[in-house]
Amino acid sequence: MSNPNYSYDVEVEQTGVGLQFIFVSEGKNDIVKAIEYSYVQNLMDRQLYNLGFGDYDLETDRVMDEPVSDNGDHYLILNTVLNSIPTFFQHYPQAIMAVQGSDSKPEFIVRCKAECRRRCAEGECKKAHRRINIYRGYVDANLSILQKEYVFYGGRNDIDGQIVIEDYRKGIKYDAILVLKKDVNL
């Protein structure tokens, strides 16, 4: 999906719930990163997998999806995540892949409000939604090229608070992105 030469080496493993990728971010520190495509449920007769991404701590043996490691290699990490998507579709060509940001959760915003120094307005959090915005920014910037191979849908809150999944349009602040390989219509 992105430049395959600008990417970390990954260890790929098929698991009981889907597909797992492990790689080492080699920035200021060496940080083990994990990508997991996990089966969620069927949607429109297709299997939907969630893209999860986080840091693995060898000492605590835990994977955390919220830390911002700021390791100085975020483009390389983003490329590595994006490059895992074609591999996912090689394994699951009929599937739908969905992604949401871990910093879009209401709990994140509540916690951030309690700890953050920034003075965000009521009901706002400048640190929220950064992760999904990175994916959204990439899709927006490359949509015409990506649409040759993939179909995109966006999930957003309607004005009445209803979540709507619709055909992806540039510039909309989606809080979820759904992707499937072309020639597979819902």
Place this chain on the structure above:
Amino acid sequence: MKSKINTRKDQVKVSKSGLLSLVASKLKGRVLFPEKIEKMKEYLRQAEIKIS
């Protein structure tokens, strides 16, 4: 020139490929983001699909 020898017994040096294999073996069979699966289920449960 002085060389520094690490004598700590709780630290070992492993290659990147060795580290990846080690982590992959530790994570084998585990669901890494169970909360995200539940969150996506909840999201889809509430979603209305309006696609062409």
